[in-house]
Amino acid sequence: MGNMSKLLNRSLKKFIIYAGLVLVCSIPVYYAIISWLWDYELNEHNIVLTAEADREDSFRIIIAVTVLTVLFSTLLLGGFILLNRRISGRLWQPFYQSLSKIKNFDLSRPGEITFKETDIDEFRELNQSLYKLIAGNVAIFNQQKEFADNASHELQTPLAVIQSQLDLLLQSKSLSGEQYVIIEDAHKALARVSRINKNLLLLTKIENSQFMDKEMIDLSGLLEKTISIFINFSEAKQLEIKMGAMPGVIVEGNKILVEILLNNLITNAIRHSPPNSTISITLSGNSLVVKNTGSAALQQDQLFKRFGTTSSKTPGTGLGLALVKQICNRYNWKIAYTFNNYQHTFSLDLNLDFLPNRVVTMQDNNPV
Amino acid sequence: MKILVIEDETTLAQSIGTYLSDENYLCEFAGTFEEAIYKVEAYDYDCILLDLMLPGGDGIKILEELKAQNKQEGVIIISAKNSLEDKIKGLQIGADDYLTKPFHLSELAARIYSVIRRKQFGNVNVIEQNELKINLLGKTVMVNDQPVSLTKKEFDLLLYFISNKNKVVSKGALAEHLSGEVADMFDSYDFIYVHIKNLKKKLHEAGCDNYLKTLYGTGYKWEI
Numbered sequence: 248m249g250n251m252s253k254l255l256n257r258s259l260k261k262f263i264i265y266a267g268l269v270l271v272c273s274i275p276v277y278y279a280i281i282s283w284l285w286d287y288e289l290n291e292h293n294i295v296l297t298a299e300a301d302r303e304d305s306f307r308i309i310i311a312v313t314v315l316t317v318l319f320s321t322l323l324l325g326g327f328i329l330l331n332r333r334i335s336g337r338l339w340q341p342f343y344q345s346l347s348k349i350k351n352f353d354l355s356r357p358g359e360i361t362f363k364e365t366d367i368d369e370f371r372e373l374n375q376s377l378y379k380l381i382a383g384n385v386a387i388f389n390q391q392k393e394f395a396d397n398a399s400h401e402l403q404t405p406l407a408v409i410q411s412q413l414d415l416l417l418q419s420k421s422l423s424g425e426q427y428v429i430i431e432d433a434h435k436a437l438a439r440v441s442r443i444n445k446n447l448l449l450l451t452k453i454e455n456s457q458f459m460d461k462e463m464i465d466l467s468g469l470l471e472k473t474i475s476i477f478i479n480f481s482e483a484k485q486l487e488i489k490m491g492a493m494p495g496v497i498v499e500g501n502k503i504l505v506e507i508l509l510n511n512l513i514t515n516a517i518r519h520s521p522p523n524s525t526i527s528i529t530l531s532g533n534s535l536v537v538k539n540t541g542s543a544a545l546q547q548d549q550l551f552k553r554f555g556t557t558s559s560k561t562p563g564t565g566l567g568l569a570l571v572k573q574i575c576n577r578y579n580w581k582i583a584y585t586f587n588n589y590q591h592t593f594s595l596d597l598n599l600d601f602l603p604n605r606v607v608t609m610q611d612n613n614p615v
Numbered sequence: 616m617k618i619l620v621i622e623d624e625t626t627l628a629q630s631i632g633t634y635l636s637d638e639n640y641l642c643e644f645a646g647t648f649e650e651a652i653y654k655v656e657a658y659d660y661d662c663i664l665l666d667l668m669l670p671g672g673d674g675i676k677i678l679e680e681l682k683a684q685n686k687q688e689g690v691i692i693i694s695a696k697n698s699l700e701d702k703i704k705g706l707q708i709g710a711d712d713y714l715t716k717p718f719h720l721s722e723l724a725a726r727i728y729s730v731i732r733r734k735q736f737g738n739v740n741v742i743e744q745n746e747l748k749i750n751l752l753g754k755t756v757m758v759n760d761q762p763v764s765l766t767k768k769e770f771d772l773l774l775y776f777i778s779n780k781n782k783v784v785s786k787g788a789l790a791e792h793l794s795g796e797v798a799d800m801f802d803s804y805d806f807i808y809v810h811i812k813n814l815k816k817k818l819h820e821a822g823c824d825n826y827l828k829t830l831y832g833t834g835y836k837w838e839i
Contacts, residue, residue: 403695404624407716411630414720417783417834418634427831434787441717452698476797479806503699510797518801 259331263324270320277312341365345374352381354388392455399448406441413437439564446566449507450553453573458501466496466505466597470530473509477517485523492530498597500578508574511567512537512593518563519591533599536592544586551582616640616731617659621651621677622666622693631664634720635727637781648672655681661735662689662727665710667696675708682709689730693718719788721779728778742777744839747823749773758821768793769814776827776837786833811835 282305289296296304345362352360360381362374413430416422422430452458470492481488498505516526516539524540549555551572554565575582581596616639622628623646632642643660645651648671655663655677663681667674678690691712692705702713711730714723732740732751740751748757754770756763765773775792776784789811790804815827828836 400695403716404627407695407718408624408627408630410717411627411634411720414785414788415630415633417785422783422831424831427834431785431787431833434785437717438787476794479794480797480801483805483809514797514801 258335259328262327262331266324266327267320270316270323274312274316277316278309281308281312338367341367341370342373345370345377349377354384392451395447395451396455399444399451402444403441406437406444409437410434410441443564443566446564446570450566450570450573453504453570453577458504461499461501463497463499464502464505466498466535467492467494467530469502469505470509470528470535473506473513474528477513480514481517481526484517484520486517486520487525489525489527491528493532496530496532496597496599498578498599504574504577508571508595511571512595515563515567515593516591533597535595535597537594538590538592540589541586541591542589545584545591547584550584616661618642618727619645619651619654619658619660619663619688621645621664621669621674623647623669624666631720631723634782635724638724640727646670648674648677651677652680655686656684659686660688661731662691664723664727665690665692667692667694667701667705675705678705678708678710687734689727689734691723691726691730693723719785719791721775721782721784721788722792724782725775725778725792729774744777745824747818749777758818758823761821763817763821763823765814765817766810768810769817772810772814773818776835780837780839783830783834783836786835789835 285304285308341363348360348362360378362377365371365374413434416430417427471490474488474490478488512535513526513528516528516537519541520526520539521542527536527538529536529538546555551568553569555569571582574580575595579598581598583594583596585592585594618635618640620628620631620642622631622644625644625646628644628646632644635642643654643658645654646669648669651665651669651674652672665674665677674692674694678692681688681690689712690710691714692702692710693714693716694701694705695716705713711733712726714726729751732742736751742749742751746759748760750756751774754767756765756770756773771793772789775789786804786807789807790801793807793810811827815825818827819825826837826839828838830836
């Protein structure tokens with residue numbers, strides 16, 4: 248990236264170097280020609296100069312030629328630079344406009360992209376090719392979205408059939424203990440499939456820009472509520488949840504999404520903690536940090552990808568953190584993972600630099 | 616009790632019918648929109664299970680039709696769509712409950728039971744079973760006319776068992792019932808043991824017969 252330079256500067260630099268070279272080379276040529284003419288003129292009129300005068304003349308000629316060359320070359324090059332900048336700036340304008348349009352274009356955000364009309368053939372062609380390329384991509388993207396949506400919906404019904412059949416089988420009078428265990432295992436796998444399906448559907452919906460409505464959410468309160476829901480599960484594993492939440496942290500977002508985000512972070516911590524360990528959850532002014540004990544660091548680059556961390560050993564769907572990431576992206580929050588001292592740490596940066604004012608105004612508006 | 620199952624997936628409709636038939640419920644089926652509209656207009660039911668995506672039309676229209684005719688049936692939507700908007704819309708139009716596919720049949724039975732009790736027993740909503748008396752509105756339980764103090768979770772469990780009496784209920788179904796959506800994020804449902812143990816103990820100490828049987832190690836059955 249360090250060697251990158253703008254297209255226009257690049258061509259200009261070559262021009263200038265070339266022009267400079269030609270002008271520098273021209274100095275001796277000028278000198279030789281003028282000296283020759285001078286000598287010729289002197290001979291013609293039979294003027295004989297002393298050696299000293301002759302040297303003096305040569306010296307003057309050199310100075311005059313150099314000064315003139317430098318003067319004109321400065322004028323010439325300066326003019327080049329200015330003209331080039333103005334002309335090509337205007338010339339390449341449509342290109343830069345298209346470029347900035349493409350930069351701001353996001354496949355997942357619906358909205359037409361239009362390039363400015365241009366009377367330059369090459370750019371018109373470029374824009375037309377871009378239109379084609381983008382239209383193709385949008386179509387594929389929509390197809391994919393629709394497919395994921397439909398596929399998930401269509402899957403729900405057969406899953407419901409299997410589930411109900413298993414429930415019926417459970418009622419069979421002649422069922423043995425062994426068979427019961429088989430049904431339970433099938434039930435578990437089924438629950439996992441429906442969970443994956445549900446989460447896929449959710450991801451698709453978030454990408455589809457659903458859940459757009461926003462409200463002010465009392466994150467501190469929501470966090471406490473979420474933890475109380477999971478207390479059953481953490482107690483069953485003898486986990487201690489240490490919670491330090493600054494009261495009155497308000498964020499703006501969709502309540503369902505923020506709930507999913509908290510649920511997923513906390514479930515992960517509970518699920519992956521060894522029994523009898525401690526989970527620490529800290530909510531400060533502008534960040535939420537969830538820490539739990541673990542034996543080895545997780546793979547950073549796979550962590551937030553769909554199915555990046557799926558393994559048969561955990562009941563997870565492999566989609567929880569992908570969802571977290573997706574939700575963070577929506578609200579420009581940052582989620583980061585570090586592993587230190589046998590502690591998995593997930594920190595959520597809420598991007599709330601102007602928080603203190605906001606808390607005060609919220610409290611002013613809502614006296615409790 | 617008559618129940619109409621409006622569902623185009625016949626296997627699912629039939630398993631619902633089989634599961635419910637032992638519980639004094641008589642199930643009728645409708646697999647298409649037209650059939651459903653016809654049955655809803657012609658007969659009266661105690662409860663209607665309504666799938667929203669039907670061949671021939673949108674299930675929501677059936678619900679609107681019911682409300683337009685001022686029918687009093689309890690309606691439980693069973694839908695493959697797990698979208699909040701659909702849920703809110705359904706409940707606003709007048710559905711009594713909304714269950715997302717896939718669901719446990721025992722969960723469905725519990726919802727049906729609760730809807731029918733609410734609709735038909737109104738103010739005197741008390742379940743009596745031998746020495747056991749459960750007041751659904753006051754959420755109180757009496758054994759031999761002596762009050763038994765149960766936690767909310769224990770009360771919920773008791774009701775779940777009563778509405779699935781003589782049925783084997785799995786631990787997973789119970790966990791899902793108690794913790795809702797979050798239950799399925801975990802593999803271990805050990806916390807269920809504690810609640811069931813306490814419920815059994817409290818009922819036993821109050822002099823209630825042991826109706827709640829443990830089967831195959833992790834299944835339960837309310838036997839009567």
